[in-house]
Amino acid sequence: MEHDGVEGGQDPSVPGPSPRQWPQATVGHVLCCLCGINIQPNPANMCVNCLKTQVDITEGIQRQVTILYCDGCGRYLQPPKHWLSCQLESKELLTFCIKRTKGLNRIKLIDASFIWTEPHSKRLKVKLTIQKDIFNGAILQHTFVVEYIVTNHMCDLCTKQAANPNQWVASVQVRQKVDHKRTFFFLEQLIIKHEAQANCVNIKNSNAGMDFFFGNRSHAIKFIDFLQNVVPIKHRSDKSLVSHCTKNNTYNYKYTFAVEIALVCKDDLVILPKKLNTALGNLGPLVLCTRVTNSILFTNPQTLQDRYLDAEQYWRWSLKALMNSRQLTEFIVLDIDVDWRKTTHGGRCAYADVMVAREKDYGVNDNVFHTRTHLGNLLQPGDTVLGYDMLNANLVDPNLDSYPPHVLMDVVLVRKSYKEQRARKRVRKGKRRNFKLKRLDAEEEEEVTRKKVSRNNVVDPEKEMEEFMDELEEDHDMRARINLYKAATGQTPSVTETDEEDEVPKVPLEELLDDMTLGDVAKAKRNHPDVDMET
Incomplete structure (x- = not known):
């Protein structure tokens, strides 16, 4: 008898079942060889509980480790002689603790994290998750806690x-x-x-x-x-x-x-030597120091030109300040004409012709001064501005004889003054600053030296610190280089750069850091016990 198609097979012309109609594969179950419960097959043919009773993959791993800590400098001893500085619950401290635990080199470490403990308890707890191959190729995973006892030991x-x-x-x-x-x-x-x-x-x-x-x-x-x-x-x-x-x-x-x-500081007025002035492209002769980093930025307020002078060039010429910030005089802006076509530093400095009068002469006589300034974007008629009164100053510098008198300006404006606005604000509302600064733990000078200083009429350091913090509020570039922390004033700081009422510069909230201490961490844990304080 003759057959068409494949022998012993299905006729190709007859359609077969579609893949969706194929029978689904089922996973069989076996009995645990020890307790007899139904489990899915595995290489050991044991349930998880029986595997844990038969094999302990944590055997040989230390559950309690002693580490040495120097309370004086806040460092941990990494044997034999190296001392390591780590913050609590940091990645560096977690790595240090894992390395100090013996027996972890024989297993595979999957995860590690801190378990929160009281900061003063002298105990560190780390939760470890490990895996290990056991008999017949089965892999067992286990999570356990290792306790580290912190013992004080001076370095x-x-x-x-x-x-x-x-x-x-x-x-x-x-x-x-x-x-x-x-x-x-x-x-x-x-x-x-x-x-x-x-x-x-x-x-x-x-x-x-x-x-x-x-x-x-x-x-x-x-x-x-x-x-x-x-x-x-x-x-x-x-x-x-x-x-x-x-x-x-x-x-x-x-x-x-x-x-x-360097003797030249921010806001100091400097007269450049003639050779240096030529080398800087006729920048001066009178320039203002507007920024000090590892180099000094000099700006000509009349032309808005600026040049950097590095430390090597500075010490080669040994520049000194012709007038410093202690000699600033307050002026009242009478009239101002701003040329917005001449701006620098992203619009933060604008060229302007200004008519000013001394604050002490305002309303007393008709002495006014016409000058050019780089503060056109900040000043308005009626504002108070700080500047150098060179007409009445006793100037002594050998570089003055190198230039004709008409090249020098009578008044050089430096920065806008917010002294009156700040005084009215503190008297009326009693507001404090929304930021604070950290200080170094330094030994102060002796009382005998302080008495000598007070006799020499040196400015009080606390008053200087207040002036420095006022300057931080006004200068964004200075704030960008340091860390400012939120002050516990009980008030919500403003998120704007200026106060809406008095237009006093203020540090915005997004520039402030949270000053978190160990006591704050413990308080947060008590208030929110459900939050896992892990790294």
Whole structure:
């Protein structure tokens, strides 16, 4: 008999069932070889509970580990001699704890996270999730908690400091020969932001600057490198012999680094030497210092031209301020004509012709001054502005003889003044600032030195600090380089740059950071116990 198509198969002309009509595959179940319950098949043919009773994949892993912590400098000991600085519940501390746990090298670590504990409990708890291959290729996963006991143990540097506070190896003496502390206030905030003081053994304040003490010479050199990146400085070093061992021919020295900061500060008026003025493209001769970083920005208020002068060029010419911020005079704006076609720095500086009069002469006589300024975007008739009255100033500088008198201006305007608005605001509403600053833990000068300073009529540091914070509110570029923290005023800070009523500059809310402390973390955990405070 003859057949068409494939032998023993289905006739191709007859359609078969579609894939959707195919029978679904079913997974069979087996009985656990120990307890006999129904389970899906696995290489061990055991349920999870029986696997855990037969195999302990955490065997050999430490459940309780002791770590050493120095309470003086806040560092943890990483054996044998390295001390590591870590914040609580940080990634660095989590890595340190995992490395200190023995037995984790034989298994596969899947996940690790902190379990919240009281900050003062001296206990750290880490939840670990691990996997391990057991018999017949089965993989078992388990989660458990490892407890770390924090034991206080002073490091070598803190031990030396506790035994003798004057036992330092290197000191950096930072000085600036000016009659104000504005530079050091700003430098202090830069140091705090970048944690440049982490290796300091001690910090002392003096009349002329600050002294930083280190237990290692390399730490002092690293600190000087930081200063070179933020302010124009020059430095020199010296060393003195402390002891000498003739048997093994070793020497112990104490190193001293003298650092001098540039004398020109923000808002200072400078007259450029003729050769330097030519090299800068006839920028001057009179220029304002508008910004100080590792280089100095000079701006001509008459032409809105600006040039940078790096630290090497500055110390080559040894520029000094012709007039500084202590000699600013208040003027009243009578009339102003702004040329918006001439602007710089994204519209923050605009060229203008201004008619001003001294505040003390306003309404008394008819003495007025005509000048050009870069503050056209800020000033309006009736505003108060700070500037230099060069007509009545006693100026002494050898570079003055290099220029004809008509080149020099009678009045140089520097910045708008909000003194009266701030005074009315504080008297009427008693508002405080919506931000605060952190300060270095430095030793203050002795009372005898303070009395000498008060006799010399030096400005009170607290008053200088208030002026510095006023300047921060007005200058966005300065605020961008440091950290500002929210102040606990009980009021909601304004999110606008200026106050709606008095037009006083104010730090916007989005620029402020939350100053979270250990006490705040504990309080937040008590108020919200359901929140898992994990890394």
